[in-house]
Amino acid sequence: MTRKAQRITLHRRIWCKIRYWQQLREVSDSELASYLQVGERTLHEYDKNAANVTLGRVDNLLYVTGMELNDLMAL
Secondary structure (H helix, E strand, C coil): CCCCCCCCCHHHHHHHHHHHHHHHHCCCHHHHHHHHCCCHHHHHHHHHCHHHCCHHHHHHHHHHHCCCHHHHHCC
């Protein structure tokens, strides 16, 4: 009896990359929240369930930081 493996969703993978980028650049939660145009409380909700991270929010981050999506995903 093999247990069914839990897949990591694309939303979760993107959110983990964003949090990793935040650690590398030493960006505070308040600064990251302003980049994503959300509140700090929303960041903690994304930590629990990343399904609500929209492409618009990710695009805001990429635009403000001058990053490309490929750069973010390559981290």
